[in-house]
Amino acid sequence: MIKIVGLEKSFNNQTVLRGVNLNISDKELLAIIGESGGGKSVLLRLLIGLIKPDKGKIIVEGEDVAELRGRALHTIRDKFGVVFQGGALFDSMTVYENISFPLKEKTKLNDAEIDQRVERALEDVGLKGIETKYPAEISGGMKKRVALARALVTEPKIVLFDEPTTGLDPIILHSIHKLIVDTHRKYGFTGVMISHDIPEIFDVVDRIAFLYKGVIEVEGTPDEIKTSSDPVVRQFITGGLKGPIQTS
Amino acid sequence: MIIVRLIRAMGSRTLTIVRTMGDMFIFLLHALLHIFIPPFKHRLLLREIRFIGTRSMTVIILMGSFTGMVIALQSFYTLRKVGSEALVGPAVALSLIRELGPVLSALTVTGRAGSALSAEIGIMRITEQIDALTSMALNPIRYLITPKIVAAIIVFPLLTSLYDVIGIFGGYLVSVKLLGITAGTYFSQMKQFVDMQDVTIGLYKSLSFGVIVLWTCCYKGFYTGYGAEGVSKATTEAVVMSSVLIIIWDYFIGSLFL
Numbered sequence: 001m002i003k004i005v006g007l008e009k010s011f012n013n014q015t016v017l018r019g020v021n022l023n024i025s026d027k028e029l030l031a032i033i034g035e036s037g038g039g040k041s042v043l044l045r046l047l048i049g050l051i052k053p054d055k056g057k058i059i060v061e062g063e064d065v066a067e068l069r070g071r072a073l074h075t076i077r078d079k080f081g082v083v084f085q086g087g088a089l090f091d092s093m094t095v096y097e098n099i100s101f102p103l104k105e106k107t108k109l110n111d112a113e114i115d116q117r118v119e120r121a122l123e124d125v126g127l128k129g130i131e132t133k134y135p136a137e138i139s140g141g142m143k144k145r146v147a148l149a150r151a152l153v154t155e156p157k158i159v160l161f162d163e164p165t166t167g168l169d170p171i172i173l174h175s176i177h178k179l180i181v182d183t184h185r186k187y188g189f190t191g192v193m194i195s196h197d198i199p200e201i202f203d204v205v206d207r208i209a210f211l212y213k214g215v216i217e218v219e220g221t222p223d224e225i226k227t228s229s230d231p232v233v234r235q236f237i238t239g240g241l242k243g244p245i246q247t248s
Numbered sequence: 249m250i251i252v253r254l255i256r257a258m259g260s261r262t263l264t265i266v267r268t269m270g271d272m273f274i275f276l277l278h279a280l281l282h283i284f285i286p287p288f289k290h291r292l293l294l295r296e297i298r299f300i301g302t303r304s305m306t307v308i309i310l311m312g313s314f315t316g317m318v319i320a321l322q323s324f325y326t327l328r329k330v331g332s333e334a335l336v337g338p339a340v341a342l343s344l345i346r347e348l349g350p351v352l353s354a355l356t357v358t359g360r361a362g363s364a365l366s367a368e369i370g371i372m373r374i375t376e377q378i379d380a381l382t383s384m385a386l387n388p389i390r391y392l393i394t395p396k397i398v399a400a401i402i403v404f405p406l407l408t409s410l411y412d413v414i415g416i417f418g419g420y421l422v423s424v425k426l427l428g429i430t431a432g433t434y435f436s437q438m439k440q441f442v443d444m445q446d447v448t449i450g451l452y453k454s455l456s457f458g459v460i461v462l463w464t465c466c467y468k469g470f471y472t473g474y475g476a477e478g479v480s481k482a483t484t485e486a487v488v489m490s491s492v493l494i495i496i497w498d499y500f501i502g503s504l505f506l
Contacts, residue, residue, distance in 0.1 A: 048383050077385035088376040102384045 001026040001190050002047070002158070007056035008214075009042055016042050018214030019056070029184050029191040031201050033236070034211035035245065040194045041085070043211065044160050047192065048080050049073050060158070078106065081151030081159045081189070085166055087143035089135040089150070095122075096131035099150045106154065121149040124183055126175075141172035145179065152183055159184075161193040173197065177204045198237050202226060210236065212245075275389070275470070276463050282387070282394040289395050296399035300361045300462075304407060311356050312349070312411040316418030319343050324427050336427075337434040338441035340419035341412075345442060345450045349412040351498050354457035357407060358490045362465040365396060366486035369469030370479035378470070393466045397459060404458030405451045412450065449505045456501065457494050464490045 002024040009017040016039035024030050032040050045051050047058055049065045058065040060076055068076055089098050099118045103109055109117070122128055125145040135143055144164055151159055161180065165173045177197070181204055184191055195201045201208070202222035209219040210233055218225065218233050225233060235243030323339040369392060372378050381388040416438075423429045468486035472478045 045379075050379055050382060074385035077383060080383060082380065082383040084376040084380060086375055088380040090377055090380075091372075091375075102386075105386055106384065 001028075001061060002192070003057070003059040004043075004047075005057040005059070007043070007046065007058065008054045009039070009046060009051070010054055015214060017046075017053075020211070020214070020216055022209055022216050022219065024190060024192060027188050027190055028207060029180075029193070029205045030207045030209060031193045031195045031205040032209050032211055033195055033198065033201065035236075036196070038211055039214060040211055041162055044082075044162050044192065044194055047160060048077060048082060078154075079157045081154060081156035083144070083147045083151045083159065083161045083164050085162045085164075087135070087147035089143055089146055091135055094132050094134055095127075095138070095146050098135070098146060099153050102150065102154050117153055118149075121153040122146075124152065124186065125149045125179055141168055141176065144168070144176055148176075148179065148183065152187055152189075155187060156189060158190045158192070159187075161191065161195075163194050163196065165195070165197055173200065177201075180204060198239075199226075212236075271471075272463070272467050275393075275467050276397075276459075278389050279393040279397050279463070279466070282390040283398055285390075289391065292391065292395035293398055296395045297403055300357065300365075300396070300399050301403035301407060304357050304360050304403075305410065307356055307360055308353055308407050308411050309414050311352060312344075312414035313418035313421075315348055315352060315411075316340055316344060316415030316420075317422045319348070319415070320419035320422040320427070324423060324429075333427075333429065334433045334437055335441075336419070336423045336429060337436075337438035340423070341416055341438045341442045342446060344412045344415040344419075345446050347450075347498070347502070349415060350408045350450050350453035350457060351494060353408045353411040354404065354454065354461055354494050355491055357404070357458075358461050358465070358487055358494070362461045362490055363483050363487050365462070366465040366469040367479055367483045369393075369466060370472035370482045373470065373472050374475060374479060388470075393470065396466055397462045400458035400462040401455060404454045404461075408450060408454035445505075449501075452505075453498060453501055456497060460493050460497060461490045464493060 002022075004020055004022040004024075007017050007020040008015070020043060032043065034040050042051070046053050047060075047065065049068065053066050056066065061079065063072070063076055065073070065076055089095075090101065093101065096118055099121055100114050103114045103117055118131070119128075122131070125148050127142060127145050127149070130138060130142065130146075135146070138146070148164070164180065165176050168176065177200060180191070180193070183189075191205075193201075193205065197204075202225070205222065207219065207221055208225045210217045210225065212232055218228055218230050220228070226237065228234065232244050234240075235245050319340045320336055323336045323343075324333055327333045327335055327339065369378075372392070378388045378392070381391060420431070420434055423434050424431050465486040468482040468489070469479075472482035
């Protein structure tokens, strides 16, 4: 479904991605792990065309996102739902308005149908009765759930998660992971998740790609990553201070 | 070597300025283009009219009344030296309608609403709300910028008119109730000296100031730097740049209509 070929990206002479190659299958849930500041979020932004690569291709359903402009780019973006790191909920809107916003703007559904879809999305993420609250009035965990509901309400084919559990306590973290697994099963989307949650992520996703020094160092199933003999991967998943990954 | 480095630095700076001007111009064109492309965002427009216009009324009334009073006071003592204190009315009216009304109301709205809008858009940028809009295949300029610029086009001339009327009334209070000029003198002289062209120039000025203020503030917020510091810097730059542009544009438009 998604094919990334030789993707390169630099900012102010600092190379972040040096030739990323990655295939993501239909309805697969893939996690991208790697060092902080290693270019994972950049990769996610490139996937949806928020920034353009210096080189390489991002093929989504046969179309190169990097080459698309205007209406064609909008059409491909309609296939995506994105859960941003902080939720990126619109401050000036209530929870209901946030979730219904893409439906009101992008579809011709009537008010009753929109109400129904919003209600179902909130039910799926385990939140009901907070429709009239503003983002500032709800907790961090709730914001992530509302962001997930907003991403899912249009029933996209691909959902991107940018560190969906950052800043959450372990119990909420597990509940968000469970929610992602449950909604993935229910909606059948292709999911790409940026995560630092090791080892929890091994129980959540189908496959893991490890981004290191601007390339995909290793990719495989959680079991393959767990048992990998690559010293970089070993150091990363054990969190050791000694090894090829240097901390400054 | 030093000269080469100096020339290179100047060239680089000039290129940055030219590029920024080009970006700003494209940003404005983009925002203006969406005025004519449906669907129109009426609700957003009304929200912005309320924020930029209705909520600025109190400060406009306060500023306008005291500006009129100050002009009346100063004009009276200056004109009395040449025995022309009867011309206080036209002095107040012309100063306000042609110059001070549009300029001071624009500066007031820049401080009250422009800075807030710049910060609001900047915060939306750093909290990825603008990216969220883009990722939904929606154009953030259409949602965030166009309604604000249209609201400014509607609201600025109205606020300026209010400023002028309140200022003239403030001048009346000082001239008639405090300094002893008759109400008839104050208003009849005003009617004789102020013509429709003065009013039109004032309104043109305020309309163009509205576009300048919102364009600058929105641009600075939209392309803010990282974090709280970035937003703070963008807001400061927006206010300073808007204020400077208002005065520069006031000179050009003033000399054009003289």
